[in-house]
Amino acid sequence: MENNPVFSLDIGTRTIIGLVGEYREDEVFEILAYAKKEHKKRNMYDGQIHDIEGVAVTVKEIVKELEDQLGEELKNVSIAAAGRSLKTKRIKLEKEINSNIEISRRQVEALELEAVQKSELELNESEKEKSLKYYNIGYTINKYFLEEDSMKSLIGHKGESMGVELLATFLPQLVIESLYSVISKAGLEIASITLEPIAAIEVAIKRDLRLLNLALVDIGAGTSDIALTKDGEIIAYGMTQTAGDEITERLSKQYLLDFKSSEKLKIGLNGAKEHEFTDIVGVSYKLSTSQIVDSIIDIIEEISKEISQEILDYNGKSPDAVFLIGGTSNMPVLREKIAENLGLSKERVSVRDPSSIENIEGFKGVEGPDMITPIGIAIDAIDNKYKNFLKIFFKDEEVQIFNTDNIRVSDVLILTGYNPRNLIPKASDDFIYFINGKKRRIIGELSLNPEILINGKSANLKTLLSDGDKIDIREYKPIEVKAPNLYSLIDNDQTIVYDNKSYCLVKEIKLNGQRVKSDRNLKENDQIEIEVLKTIGEFLDFYSIESSLSNLLVNGIEVDTEYNLQKDDKLSIIDVKAYKNKNQQGENIENLTKKEILKKELELDGERKIQLLVNDEEINISHKKDKFKFVDIFDHIDFDRSKLRGKLILKLNGEDAEFLRELSDGDIIQIYWE
Numbered sequence: 001m002e003n004n005p006v007f008s009l010d011i012g013t014r015t016i017i018g019l020v021g022e023y024r025e026d027e028v029f030e031i032l033a034y035a036k037k038e039h040k041k042r043n044m045y046d047g048q049i050h051d052i053e054g055v056a057v058t059v060k061e062i063v064k065e066l067e068d069q070l071g072e073e074l075k076n077v078s079i080a081a082a083g084r085s086l087k088t089k090r091i092k093l094e095k096e097i098n099s100n101i102e103i104s105r106r107q108v109e110a111l112e113l114e115a116v117q118k119s120e121l122e123l124n125e126s127e128k129e130k131s132l133k134y135y136n137i138g139y140t141i142n143k144y145f146l147e148e149d150s151m152k153s154l155i156g157h158k159g160e161s162m163g164v165e166l167l168a169t170f171l172p173q174l175v176i177e178s179l180y181s182v183i184s185k186a187g188l189e190i191a192s193i194t195l196e197p198i199a200a201i202e203v204a205i206k207r208d209l210r211l212l213n214l215a216l217v218d219i220g221a222g223t224s225d226i227a228l229t230k231d232g233e234i235i236a237y238g239m240t241q242t243a244g245d246e247i248t249e250r251l252s253k254q255y256l257l258d259f260k261s262s263e264k265l266k267i268g269l270n271g272a273k274e275h276e277f278t279d280i281v282g283v284s285y286k287l288s289t290s291q292i293v294d295s296i297i298d299i300i301e302e303i304s305k306e307i308s309q310e311i312l313d314y315n316g317k318s319p320d321a322v323f324l325i326g327g328t329s330n331m332p333v334l335r336e337k338i339a340e341n342l343g344l345s346k347e348r349v350s351v352r353d354p355s356s357i358e359n360i361e362g363f364k365g366v367e368g369p370d371m372i373t374p375i376g377i378a379i380d381a382i383d384n385k386y387k388n389f390l391k392i393f394f395k396d397e398e399v400q401i402f403n404t405d406n407i408r409v410s411d412v413l414i415l416t417g418y419n420p421r422n423l424i425p426k427a428s429d430d431f432i433y434f435i436n437g438k439k440r441r442i443i444g445e446l447s448l449n450p451e452i453l454i455n456g457k458s459a460n461l462k463t464l465l466s467d468g469d470k471i472d473i474r475e476y477k478p479i480e481v482k483a484p485n486l487y488s489l490i491d492n493d494q495t496i497v498y499d500n501k502s503y504c505l506v507k508e509i510k511l512n513g514q515r516v517k518s519d520r521n522l523k524e525n526d527q528i529e530i531e532v533l534k535t536i537g538e539f540l541d542f543y544s545i546e547s548s549l550s551n552l553l554v555n556g557i558e559v560d561t562e563y564n565l566q567k568d569d570k571l572s573i574i575d576v577k578a579y580k581n582k583n584q585q586g587e588n589i590e591n592l593t594k595k596e597i598l599k600k601e602l603e604l605d606g607e608r609k610i611q612l613l614v615n616d617e618e619i620n621i622s623h624k625k626d627k628f629k630f631v632d633i634f635d636h637i638d639f640d641r642s643k644l645r646g647k648l649i650l651k652l653n654g655e656d657a658e659f660l661r662e663l664s665d666g667d668i669i670q671i672y673w674e
Contacts (some may be wrong), residue, residue, distance in 0.1 A: 029378070093164055099158055136411065145161075206358075267327075272289065436529060
């Protein structure tokens with residue numbers, strides 16, 4: 001540990017306390033000098049500096065007195081921002097999500113970030129009349145939600161909505177700025193800055209005890225400030241507007257005393273058993289402490305109830321123990337009433353003063369629970385080797401952030417107002433088109449995950465930061481959907497089989513009202529009209545097939561020309577006369593069914609073979625077609641066209657091919673998605 005003297009200042013609403021101490025080689029903290037002065041006028045209200053010049057004058061007087069005691073000049077000072085300046089806000093945020101995709105850790109972190117930013121926005125909106133702007137210094141998760149159901153974790157789940165409820169803590173920028181101004185005008189430089197609750201806990205509660213759920217209550221003159229610890233960290237801050245001044249005012253009304261006399265009487269209740277005083281009309285009193293306390297028990301009970309309720313509101317339950325500091329914490333009966341309201345034994349509520357601090361010397365005359373904070377500020381400045389405010393660079397801009405010993409990337413993004421939605425991969429716009437008036441879409445593709453970089457190395461939202469770190473976020477644009485080609489969107493499998501050959505039922509294609517005869521790339525919102533052959537009659541007319549003297553069979557069943565064709569129907573036209581001509585043996589067919597005639601007719605057809613090179617693989621195909629067309633290949637190869645995977649490329653001997661192009665032996669075919 002360092003053994004150089006450290007100068008600390010506790011700038012309070014009514015008094016300023018200055019203290020100089022150092023760690024000796026035996027690791028004992030020794031107080032070398034001490035000074036305490038009241039403000040000459042109301043320079044501060046509820047812990048906030050209003051008259052910077054007035055406070056600076058008192059600080060100069062403290063410095064002069066300490067320098068006289070030490071015989072050396074003081075230049076650097078450690079200070080603390082008042083805990084009462086902090087605001088804690090509970091917030092719940094829900095958002096819709098894609099129910100088909102598992103929730104990722106990045107999505108959950110972005111949700112938390114957005115919730116904190118929302119609470120910061122609401123807090124600043126509510127405080128704008130006070131000209132205070134707050135920034136976040138930490139948050140605690142209470143619970144997650146998946147479609148309104150409470151969850152411990154969201155990662156890996158699916159649902160239509162997710163949410164989070166958290167408790168965020170904020171510090172007004174004005175508090176820090178006014179403290180810096182006072183110190184500067186007093187001719188000093190800030191060596192370190194912390195928060196009063198952190199400084200007080202540094203000495204009032206041992207570090208290994210902070211794993212417990214504890215409450216530290218600083219009962220001052222204007223407010224009672226509360227800090228709650230759990231798992232080694234401060235999880236929440238609270239404040240009540242009732243404190244020592246309410247007791248002073250109650251004594252003033254009860255015994256007709258001016259404020260100064262009432263304040264003196266209140267302080268005396270902490271030690272003396274009997275009290276003699278005279279009211280403003282000359283009546284003299286000689287009362288015991290218990291008599292006076294009994295006469296003002298109502299205000300003591302009110303203060304204890306408000307403190308207890310504030311603890312319960314933020315902690316959700318009674319803590320394991322409560323530690324009281326501050327000038328009013330020694331008020332008789334107050335400790336017992338707080339224990340009673342929280343359902344704790346009175347031993348679980350204790351008052352801390354310098355005598356309770358281990359390894360400290362030189363505190364004679366430095367007495368009372370109001371000395372805890374200035375000692376804590378000094379020890380915090382020595383023990384903590386990190387800076388209380390870190391200088392971080394985000395996208396090459398300097399950011400100053402209060403260091404709570406676990407500052408992460410997310411804290412900087414909250415402070416700078418970075419949009420957390422930019423951390424989630426973005427999808428390109430869907431490609432919309434219409435077929436016969438019905439809306440169709442090709443789903444947009446996701447971009448690459450945005451990358452968080454710390455000093456050029458990969459990081460994430462939870463990465464801890466150090467002073468001087470440089471944060472950058474590399475965002476990626478979504479991959480645009482390629483415009484599909486017309487033919488790839490048409491169901492080219494919409495065919496029937498006639499005479500062992502496949503026939504397409506598409507009669508005509510129009511694009512935006514214009515007839516098209518060749519393939520082309522589509523544009524957004526193109527209107528495609530496809531006219532198909534519906535009946536056998538339309539089919540026969542379109543392909544000029546004579547059938548007037550024949551019988552029609554579809555899938556072996558006799559039909560007429562009004563039959564509505566379906567995909568993959570097998571149409572047969574049975575001409576008995578033609579069959580007899582083919583039957584060289586003159587077989588008697590009078591007693592055969594039409595299905596049997598069809599079978600025999602097909603057996604008389606000759607079989608053909610064709611050899612092709614398809615996607616670099618040689619295949620031999622046997623068929624009974626007069627012409628083997630490009631589209632027929634799909635009946636003989638394994639190529640899935642049921643789902644669109646891009647633009648369908650068809651190549652015949654190195655050139656673009658059409659579905660109905662006739663193939664020859666030795667043709668080279670290429671079929672693939674682009």
